[in-house]
Amino acid sequence: MSIATVTLRQPADQDGYSLHQLVSRCQPLDTNSVYCNLLQCTDFADTAIAAENAQGELVGFISGYCPPARPDTLFVWQVAVDGSMRGQGLALRMLLTLIKRVAAGQGVRYLETxxxxxxxxxxxxxxxxxxxxxxxxxxxxxxxxxxxxAGRHEDEVLYRAGPFKDS
Known part of the structure; x- marks a missing residue:
């Protein structure tokens, strides 16, 4: 499968279950409930991006949100890329497209993950x-x-970057 056949778009409610399946295939990502994935595709759709192949299958997804105390910041929660699409630059393409969209539409100037x-x-x-x-x-x-x-998960290191340059 080629990255050239992938369409990037804003998620919709029908993507929730497919997102759950995608994340399940992307070990070691933490899986969430289908309900959580539905919320990521609806309430947080403005700060997320979906990648769909020519067959209409979800092959990539980035979920994020703007923390209420930092509305100028996009926090990227999870990046999932199907095994068939890895190594082709899809994650970077999704991330840069998402940043461009939220920077222009929501005034986001910083990225955290x-x-x-x-x-x-x-x-x-x-x-x-x-x-x-x-x-x-x-x-x-x-x-x-x-x-x-409680010693059962590695540290989570915060990466904070920005501000984005004006385009």
Whole structure:
């Protein structure tokens, strides 16, 4: 399957169950309930992006939201890319398209996400996006293994980047 045949669009309510299935195929991503995925595709559709192949199948998704205390910030919650589409730049294409949309439509100037230290693929994705956008970033541990996860999950390191340059 080729990235050239993928359409990027805003999610809709009918994507909720497909999103649940996609995330289930994208280990080690944390799965959420179908209901949560439905909310990501409806209430948070303005800060999410779906990738659909020529057959109408969901092959990529980025969920995010603007934290109420930081409405100028897009927090990217989860990036999922189907195994058939990995290694083709789909995640970067989705991320840059989403950033452009929320920066223009909602006045977002900063990007945040959390990444565990062993997730080299996510680190590479976000560092490439920051470089492409020409923005600086900072990191700090947001949720620690011991304090927040009772030793059962790796630290979650916050990456904060911006401000976005005016286009």
């Amino acid at each position: 959390t990444i565990s230290p062993d997730n080299a693929a996510s680190q590479a994705l976000f560092l490439k996006a920051f470089a492409t956008l020409g923005i600086q970033h900072q990191t700090r541990t947001l949720f620690s293994r011991e304090r927040h996860f």
